[in-house]
Amino acid sequence: MSVSIGIGNVVKKYGDLTIIPDLSAYIKNGEFFTLLGPSGCGKTTLLRMIAGFNSIEGGTIKFDEEVINDIPAQKRNIGMVFQSYAIFPHLTVRQNVEYGLKIRKVPKDKMKDRIDEILKVVKIDEYQDRLPERLSGGQQQRVALARAIVIHPQVLLMDEPLSNLDAKLRIEMRSAIRDVQKQVGITTVYVTHDQEEALAISDRIAVMKQGIIQQIGSPQDIYARPYNAFVSTFIGHSNLFFGTIKKQGDVPTVVFSNGYQVSMPNLVDTVTEGQKAVISVRPEEFSLNEEGLECEIISRTFLGKYTNYFLRFPDGMVLDNQPSIEYSQDLGHVDRIFGVGEKIRLRPNPNKINVFTEDLERSLIKDVKKYDE
Amino acid sequence: MTNKKIRWDFWTIVTVVILALFAIFLLYPLISLFLSGFKDTETGIWTMDNYARFFSKKYYKSALLNSFKLTISVTLVAILLGVPLAYFMSFYKIKGKGILEILFIISMMSPNFIGAYSWILLLGRSGTVTQFLKGMGIHMPSIYGFGGMLLVFALKLYPFIYMYVSGALKKIDVALSEAAESLGCGGLRKVFTVIMPLVTPTLIAAALLVFMNCMADFGTPALIGEGYRVMPTLVYSEFVGETGGSANFAACMATIMVVVTATIFLIQKWYVNTKSFAMSSMRPIQPKAVHGIKGFLIHLYIYLLAATSIIPQCMVIYTSFRATKMQVFVDGFSLESYRKVFSTAVQSIKNTYLYCLAAIVIIIVLGMLIAYLAVRRKNWLTNIIDTIAMFPYIVPGSVLGITLLIAFNHPPMMLAGSAIIMIISLVIRRQAYTLRSSSAILYQISPSMEEAAISLGDSPSMSFVKVTAKMMLPGVASGAILSWITLINELSSSVMLYTAGTRTMSVAIYNEVIRASYGTAAALATILTITTVVSLLIFFKVSGNKDVTM
């Protein structure tokens, strides 16, 4: 039976080094939950704490109501898919899948049925008598998945399972994993640093940075309504502008530093007149408009469906240290492509753009939650 | 100089020359040995009598049986000692690990017969421990015979198992162990269902090495075997013939030994080919701290094993400094034994260094050339060379001695008694090992390097020397040091081939022990041991690691 996972104020330390200072999250029964963050932020560390391969220095991890802190890995009834697959090279595909069932002393005939079934589900039944050495990366991946799922674990844990595959296979396996997970209906914790993968595969995503969860939410919410500027720039691209809040009249407005105003009815009520803020605009949230913000094109990349322009705004309008300021021009409805050096005027879409506090830590948009259940 | 079919380029010439060398020094002697076994000593007529005699007399059959009994027991005990050792050293943090590793390697590299000799010094009839216990009224069981040989061989050979299995354990990714745990399998069950199967192919290869080494060894049974007859001693005494032996009968028995070792070798090769799998580890196993009673027992086991392996070595060194009078030890210390060595046995020391150096140079050159042919110029001719080059694996040292003597004791190739035959035997003993390591190195060097040199106008021979050979050399050199160590300690073949003028150190030690002049034997053995240890230290420095799997 699948379980929920309750992570309550857990701490992870290596010697004096604190990797995870205080982390809480609740993963619902049956959901596909992804830990997403830059390399080195502690995703693997957290996953291995759930698996039982890392000690827990503080807090508790529960499977349903049971605290599992002190249960050794082999008693936790987890299924784990490793980055390196960790297929036993001395066993055939079938024997690999069989391994966990043998440990559980499943009766022979039942064991056979279960293996046959799962081999079909992950589509490797035709290779079942081969040694893993002679399988491709994608096939090994499927074996690893089958081996983890066939034991009917309480939770399925996956650490960057697709990172060793080529781009095309990655997308294929992504949907395969997703399909199998839904078919079996098992609580899954999935680790990746690839935001596109996370968006495509997850029910909910936890975005992590330096051992701290920045936001938990559905892929749509995380993308459209990031809780802070880190999330908005880490997931997809966002251009950050300096801004000020104006509260006169019925509807609050944000003012760019050149005086350009956008009225934003969806700002929280607590904003104050003259409050400094940061405006976050995604490249596709701009549109050409005579009245828009003026900027200059410094280079462009043609990408088929759209063209990406790299822009320069007048001094002092955008935050420093941004890798680039971009505008995506959808080529489906376009009059002409601009050349380098041309000046254009862009209008940010008030319904789409986000506004953050001056310290970048919090969204000023109504109803944006840090932890969305 | 172009022929219609064959282009006489550099590598064709090399191929032909090497084939000729193999034909003369490997195939011809082996065929001579084989044929010789079918000849009657007196009449020289073709006959099956030798074989009939061997298999009809219990005296001879029992030697073969004894050899099997001994070798199998030794292999099993070596596995029982070596596997747990490798496991503990890889999975747990052991105090003094660095030094322990070196001790195990030293005891592995020093020759079997010195081990036998030192155990005689300890537990033999007039051994230190025996005498001490006798003074207390306790009588030790005899060290001579099966038990003693088992002790000496097992203690000498378990480090092979340890080294190989440790190497394999290093290649296991922790994820495999964790995968087993995630599937609900921990503890001993995990060790036996995942860890052990993963190292089994390596273990089998190591066991074969132990088996061959024990089966072929002459020195140990000669010194400590006494009434327990085994094949190498039987072949030797029949051939040297102090008791009216026959060279043809010796050849027959030698052939039987070759058949046995060849069979075992082929079985092992078949097993490795069908059962082996590639392993690469992204995260190798990290040793864990181990405490409490478990930690104590593990440390106790390792330290006891290390001590038992190294004490005999120390005993030899100690003995070399004891004062002697008329070959009998008296109280006190002196350098008398060393003085005696330098007045009577300097020649053997010189010979050892000279022959082994010459052999090593030949081995390196041949090894690189043959490796190149086998890896880069694959064709049916070079395949033949590659296969023949493996023959020495299956020819036991003592058999090799006889083989060369039978082949080269008459004109036009009258080599018996010469330094050349000693060097040839040394080359043949180690060639296969160097070849194998050279090939492994060559597989990692891209052919395009050499092609670049040729494209820039170098000739094939010069581009090989200037580019490929140069890149191979560091790896080959560290392998050569290991070969050097085994060669200076070689006894089994040399003892058949030496004459007064071509004695090597190990032969001299053997002679001295047989003559019961233990002081000089110990002094010589100490010099040999020190050379071995120094060479090992150089090897560690050159290769940058302690991987001495050969």
Ligand SMILES: Nc1ncnc2c1ncn2[C@@H]1O[C@H](COP(=O)(O)OP(=O)(O)O)[C@@H](O)[C@H]1O
């Ligand atoms: N065994 C360890 N000892 C010390 N530090 C570690 C250990 N394992 C991981 N770390 C550190 O913990 C941090 C998080 O690592 P990890 O969880 O692997 O990151 P990722 O998010 O890329 O999976 C990194 O800074 C890493 O260096």
Ligand SMILES: [Mg+2]
């Ligand atoms: Mg990671």
